[in-house]
Amino acid sequence: DLDANVKLLQNYAENKGYFRAKTTGDTVVKGKRGSAKYIVETGDQYKINSVHFPGDSDTLSKTIAQTEDHSLLKPGDPFDLEVIRGERTRIDAILKEKGFYFFGPDFLLLKTDSTIGNNLVDMYLTVKPETPKQATEIYSINDVYIYSNYSLNSARLDTSKKDEQIYKGYHIIDRKQRFKPYVFEEAMQFKPGDVYNRTDHNQTLNRLINLNVFKFVKNRFEVAKTDSPKLDVFYYLTPLPQKS
Numbered sequence: 001d002l003d004a005n006v007k008l009l010q011n012y013a014e015n016k017g018y019f020r021a022k023t024t025g026d027t028v029v030k031g032k033r034g035s036a037k038y039i040v041e042t043g044d045q046y047k048i049n050s051v052h053f054p055g056d057s058d059t060l061s062k063t064i065a066q067t068e069d070h071s072l073l074k075p076g077d078p079f080d081l082e083v084i085r086g087e088r089t090r091i092d093a094i095l096k097e098k099g100f101y102f103f104g105p106d107f108l109l110l111k112t113d114s115t116i117g118n119n120l121v122d123m124y125l126t127v128k129p130e131t132p133k134q135a136t137e138i139y140s141i142n143d144v145y146i147y148s149n150y151s152l153n154s155a156r157l158d159t160s161k162k163d164e165q166i167y168k169g170y171h172i173i174d175r176k177q178r179f180k181p182y183v184f185e186e187a188m189q190f191k192p193g194d195v196y197n198r199t200d201h202n203q204t205l206n207r208l209i210n211l212n213v214f215k216f217v218k219n220r221f222e223v224a225k226t227d228s229p230k231l232d233v234f235y236y237l238t239p240l241p242q243k244s
Contacts, residue, residue, distance in 0.1 A: 002027060002036060009040055017079030018042040019114055046079045049120035060100065060127060060136045064108075067094050073110075079121055084110050087125075096198040099138035101221065101231060107131040134229075139196045142230035146184050148174040150216075150236040178239065179213075187211065190233055196221075208237065215240045 006025040013021035020043035028035050051073045054061035072087045088105035095103045111124040127136075145161070165172045167181035169192045174181075187207040189200035208217045216238035224230040 005036070005038065009038055013040055013042055015081035017046040018044075019046055019079075020044070044119045046114060046119045046121050048073060048075050048077050048079060048123060049116060050075055050122050052122070052124045054126060058136070059138065060095075060103075063095060063098055063100070064091055064125070064127070067091055073123060079112070093198070099140065099195040099197065100135065101139045101196050102132070102135040102137075104135065107135055134223075137229040139229045139231050141190045141192055141194045141196060142224035142226060142232050143171055143192060144169070144188060144190055144233045144235070145171045146173065146188075146235045146237070148172065148179055148184070148237050148239070149176055150238050183211070196231060204235075208235070213240055214238060 002025045006023050009025075010021060010023040013023065022041045022043075023038065025036060025038045028037060051068075051071060053065045053068045053071075055065070056062075067090070070090070072083050072090060077083070085105075087110070088108045091108060092103060092105040107128050109126050109128050111126060113122040113124070116122055145164075161171070161173065163173065163175055165174065165181065168185055170181075170184060170188060172181055172184055187204060189204040189207070190196075194200070205217055205219065208214060214237045217235070219233060219235045221231045221233055224232045
């Protein structure tokens with residue numbers, strides 16, 4: 001594994017900003033025992049000179065540019081691949097709060113120019129050109145469906161929209177009528193017409209779980225068949241057995 005370890009050490013050094021690092025490895029054998037020796041000549045560490053956010057006029061680029069003040073990438077800091085990954089994750093989390101449901105951190109690219117001299121780099125944040133259109137759109141909530149008696153054994157029946165009751169805009173399918181409709185209204189953070197955001201997504205699941213009447217709580221989002229980017233939301237709730 002000598003060559004593999006040399007490559008591993010070389011990559012680690014480059015990921016930490018030592019772009020001119022040179023790594024060598026050799027084995028030393030004495031009798032029936034051997035040892036491996038690795039030498040890493042790092043050179044100078046490259047540091048960030050400037051960071052440039054997208055300047056395009058489309059909604060996605062503008063939203064990304066608005067996050068610049070809280071960037072993890074600061075001029076003067078060392079180049080660090082882990083920080084770059086953290087920056088992409090940070091931006092993705094903010095975009096999820098703004099309705100970009102299908103966006104992901106892998107759609108962001110940080111181009112690095114290390115030719116400016118003095119061991120400095122200029123960084124340019126861009127959206128990859130192959131990013132699908134779906135990931136660049138803001139999605140709002142279309143319809144919310146709540147199945148209050150879901151079971152894996154009868155999933156096909158439980159996911160039928162027959163006998164649904166519409167209560168304040170929510171589609172509630174509760175054939176056994178075990179729950180008052182207002183219970184779901186109070187738990188739901190999403191309302192038809194709201195822009196999707198991850199906080200409301202998680203809070204709704206937490207509220208449903210904290211009711212302590214459901215054994216399993218899960219949900220899914222599905223692109224609605226509308227002219228504008230919208231999502232239908234489905235909640236599948238498996239009740240706990242009733243107790244005396």
